[in-house]
Amino acid sequence: MLQVTVDVFSGRPNPSWVVADEAEARSLLREFSRERPLMAAAPTQDGGLGLRGLQIEPLSDELDKDFGQAAAGYLRLGPQATGRERELAERVLASMDQGLPTAASAEALPLETPLQEFLAQQLEVGSRVSATDSSGIAAPEAEEAAAVGPAVTCMIELGAFNPGFWNNDPTTRARNNCYNYASNKRTNTFAQPGKGCGRMYTAITCAEMTRASLCDGLHRRFDCFPDSEKPRYLVALVVAPGPGFVDFHWYRKQKEGFWGHKPGGTAARNTDNSGRVIMDPSTCDRGPYTLFCGYFYTCRSQRIA
């Protein structure tokens, strides 16, 4: 048996459960023992509010003998957590479904789906920040703002640039395109604007691609989404008008200030066709994608297929 405690609350007791299934407990411990450098002996004191970490503890002498100090410990999470630490945490949180509540967690939230969703959301939030996007502030994309009229400020989210998520697995890399990347939704379908809402584009023009994207649930920039639609990413649409070469492409603004993109089945990156970091998708080197169609917001309820 293995005990898991989520270090998340401030006032209430932390949720805790026991993984009773021997095979599952061993599988989890084996995974943790391979990532020993990520484990700390005890919680840090500067974890702050929100999800801070996971405490893992073998509850039988056999498990302790087999894994012991190689597995037990504290996995630090929070805003600075790496992709691998988040992956491990997701793996552990999935064991909550079959977990048995411990006596110590009797006053904590029951181990139900809402808690699991809350924790998953906390994990997700760590790698991104919310920010304001104002039409009145001079930015590289200022001309877009000028057309809006009275000043508008929307809240958006900016995710940390994490190309490994898209590039390391050959299937993920090959089956997800620029629209997947901009939406930050891996579907493995080479997603097409409008397909999610059942009305895919019928021509590759700015007007028709915009129609299809709005149909999927995107908004034009400065048409704000409420907080319930987090994450709301700022994305940019461009088109290659031909002759001959006709296609569309998307960029997404990242937490670091630059823009990321994924040209088709190739690697996600933050550089343009000249190898320069993209600070402004309307002026960067886009090769044949010469038409800049505009900026949009994606949202949680976006339909994508």
Add this chain to the structure above:
Amino acid sequence: MLEIEIDLYSGRPNPRVTLAPATAVELSRRLAALPPSPAIGANEPGLGYRGLLVTGLPEAAELRIAAGQVTLRDPAGHASARTDPDRALEYWLIETISAAAPSKLPPELRDALIR
């Protein structure tokens, strides 16, 4: 079965074309005649035409023909590279695809790739 993927789009799926066995034989012959290249290209181009990806040749599990270089991984997993002088092999294959499957590679697009 010889299959060529024209690696060019970002949003749309790339066109894929299946060619006749006789084309595979001719491609193998032309490939064998190419001089070896000292370096295997590491740069991956971004937006726009990126080259031809070939599957179905007995001597190559993976084959990419792009910008004057051919990179190849044989069935045992060994990587090697050859030079494609004046992009002659690449252009021949583009012309062959356009002639065999004009709906996948219409003249306007063919011209955009060859210029």
